[in-house]
Amino acid sequence: MTAALDDPRIQAGMRRQFALLEERKRSGARRIGWKVGFGAPAAKEKLKIESALVGFLLDRAVLPDGASVSLAGWSKPVAEPEIAIEIGRDVPGLASEQEAAQCVAAIGPAIELADIDRPLDDVESILAGDIFQRHVIFGPRQAVALPGGLSALTGEAIRNGHAIAVPSDLEANTGRLLDTVRQVAATLTAFGESLRAGDVMIAGSVTPPLMLDVDDRALSWELRPIGKVGVNFNA
Numbered sequence: 001m002t003a004a005l006d007d008p009r010i011q012a013g014m015r016r017q018f019a020l021l022e023e024r025k026r027s028g029a030r031r032i033g034w035k036v037g038f039g040a041p042a043a044k045e046k047l048k049i050e051s052a053l054v055g056f057l058l059d060r061a062v063l064p065d066g067a068s069v070s071l072a073g074w075s076k077p078v079a080e081p082e083i084a085i086e087i088g089r090d091v092p093g094l095a096s097e098q099e100a101a102q103c104v105a106a107i108g109p110a111i112e113l114a115d116i117d118r119p120l121d122d123v124e125s126i127l128a129g130d131i132f133q134r135h136v137i138f139g140p141r142q143a144v145a146l147p148g149g150l151s152a153l154t155g156e157a158i159r160n161g162h163a164i165a166v167p168s169d170l171e172a173n174t175g176r177l178l179d180t181v182r183q184v185a186a187t188l189t190a191f192g193e194s195l196r197a198g199d200v201m202i203a204g205s206v207t208p209p210l211m212l213d214v215d216d217r218a219l220s221w222e223l224r225p226i227g228k229v230g231v232n233f234n235a
Helices: 008-026 041-047 097-103 123-128 148-152 177-190
Strands: 031-037 053-058 068-070 077-087 104-115 133-138 154-159 162-164 200-205 218-224 227-234
Touching: 008 053, 008 123, 031 177, 053 123, 053 133, 053 177, 077 177, 077 218, 097 104, 097 177, 104 177, 104 200, 104 218, 104 227, 133 227, 177 200
Parallel strands: 031 200, 068 227
Antiparallel strands: 031 053, 077 104, 077 200, 104 133, 154 162, 154 218, 218 227
16 A cells, blocks of 8 residues: 555645646635545556555535436546445544454445546556546435445445446455555555545546446446446537
8 A cells, every 4th residue: 555655646636636636626616525436457557556546535516316417518427336335434544454343334326427637548647637536426325334244235226217237246356345445545645634433435447437428318227236327418
């Protein structure tokens, strides 16, 4: 973890990202949690990073379940079915797996909407722009004992009425959720922040990211038996 945070691209990008966060807070936004991106093995290899990148979530980015979103003016819109993690107690910067598990209060489905508006190979720029984050839609959450409890869950994603392949191992594309919690906590601590009780994380796309186009009308994501979340699109 320390070696990953020593990457000068990550150091510079996180400093710029935190400056952006402070600017948004001065304009009235409230930070509600954190996100990770580029955590899939192929993405990490392409960017030559050891761990997923960390960004922030704002209250003004949250949309209600079933919201209708116009994609007009977006550069390259992307949707990602994700698992949201509700943090129930402060996570130490160097948390063990057991400590991280004790800090997870609940999990549930979420959909992130991102817009790829800058180069995909520039780590500093990606971080500085908050990893393309635009919106997040949360579904219901419930307590699940990690790591073992995740094996009892299954996922179903429906795009425009057609099923999308979802791995039976819901951590196959994201990495282990507890590792993500620990990594986010360590990253935030390294940059003077912390992962605190009440924060909500989204842990990366369970499927490969879904590139949206003018034909897209709806996406739903169900984490069974916890619940379902959806979003609609218009031009």
